[in-house]
Amino acid sequence: MKSTIKQLNTVIVDVPIKRPHQFSTEIVSTKSFLLIQLELKSGLIGIGEGTTPGIWWNGESVETMQLVIEHYLKPILIGQDPRNIEQILQTFDRHVRANPFAKATVEMALYDVVGKIYNAPVHQLLGGLFQDSIDVKWALATGGADGDIKEAKELVGNKQYKDFKIKAGQLKTTEDMKKAIKIANGINGISTTGIDPNGSWDRLTAARWMDRLDEAGIDFLEQPLAPIDIAGAAELASMKKVPIMADESVATVQDAQRLVQEKAANIFSLKIHKSGGMRNTLKIAAIAESAGISCFGGTSLESSIGTAACLHAYGAIRNLDYGSELFGPQWLADDLVKNPVEFKEGKINVPSGVGLGVELDEQKVEKYRRIQGGK
Incomplete structure (x- = not known):
């Protein structure tokens, strides 16, 4: 069954960690994630997560990932067959230089939804x-x-x-x-x-x-x-x-x-x-x-x-x-x-369930959702 990509939504969440963590350049007490949900016309939804050790690591952050995905990658995705993952990724590379964290986040959601199409785990x-x-x-x-x-x-x-x-x-x-x-x-x-x-x-x-x-x-x-x-x-x-x-x-x-x-x-x-x-x-x-x-x-x-x-x-x-x-x-x-x-x-x-094998907890997403104008 062929089903194309209908919509993609993003949200940033900030989750506390158990103890402060010392990187080489900073100490952190919360972890930020960009979550995406990729919806097909059939109703299937794939989820992806983007995060970085810090903007000092390669220049990307959850904020830059959200911008790149919403403004540059999303228009490429809409109407595409999610099963053509390699073709989609090559199109990303032609239109958007670098930004590997943002691209990996979308690829993750693609694999999750394709696994659901075929009723198979991503591995x-x-x-x-x-x-x-x-x-x-x-x-x-x-x-x-x-x-x-x-x-x-x-x-x-x-x-x-x-x-x-x-x-x-x-x-x-x-x-x-x-x-x-x-x-x-x-x-x-x-x-x-x-x-x-x-x-x-x-x-x-x-x-x-x-x-x-x-x-x-x-x-x-x-x-x-x-x-x-x-x-x-x-x-x-x-x-x-x-x-x-x-x-x-x-x-x-x-x-x-x-x-x-x-x-x-x-x-x-x-x-x-x-x-x-x-x-x-x-x-x-x-x-x-x-x-x-x-x-x-x-x-x-x-x-x-x-x-x-x-x-x-x-x-x-x-x-x-x-x-x-x-x-x-x-x-x-x-x-x-x-x-x-x-x-x-x-x-x-290694999860054995369909797709990524994990189910998003919407209540947790709402609990940790970043308020507009926040961090």
Whole structure:
């Protein structure tokens, strides 16, 4: 049955989080999401969610996403057959440069509604699953080493998480490394941990400390240097100490190709929003696989909506060797769906329901809807 797109609506919501979260540049206490509902003439509705770590990350925000979708992408969508996802995405790229987070949000809703058309979960539309549950790392970001150690031990003791990632970048490079090593030593023997400085470290200091980071048992070093410093990343990777994970530096297929050519990463951190959607994410993972590079399921700190989309994509990737950090729904103080994704002992299950497999909770949307002229 053919049914075309009739309407698309957007709303911004602001959801509180359980505890303040320290990024490299700011502390946040709420998380903003752009929700879209894509309606077909048949009455079927697909949902999508857009969110970013912050406007500092790639320049997009929920506000810019809403503007781009409402004014530029929506006119392209109306009247289209939602099943022609690749064609629609290519049309987006011809008319709107960049803005991958906005495009990924629309792609998410397209896959949700197409799954409903075929009565199938999204992962079946992506080629099927290699794994139906995925390991999850928790980000230690209380702001202090002692607080991070305490939180990690409590989470391990409660059997909630067993693997962690240290958020860094708030201090000078040397002080950052001392703090990270203190945390790693504090939880040594009970868990594994990586470090994510969000590209804030300098090349020379990072190179000098690689031996000590390796001795501390650091599992990976995520985006230690600025995204443009590919030569520096290649230098660190060539030392064959702590594996180097690319994040901000691998957003596109072309980025992935360059990192492979320059031998500048051992691991790719995947994020469906930064790459413009699930299809592009799978293309990047395929490039990594062809070069013997492992993958990690990154997060933009989504609710259960965006997390479900990530799970469908990541579950379909064979070389997802480093698990994920899809802790977003447990980081939030509330969720936006009636059936949140399922966590158990450091793992998260890929939804098996039709489409994304989650149902929007309209009451929660109204509760957290941003008042016009608000934040």
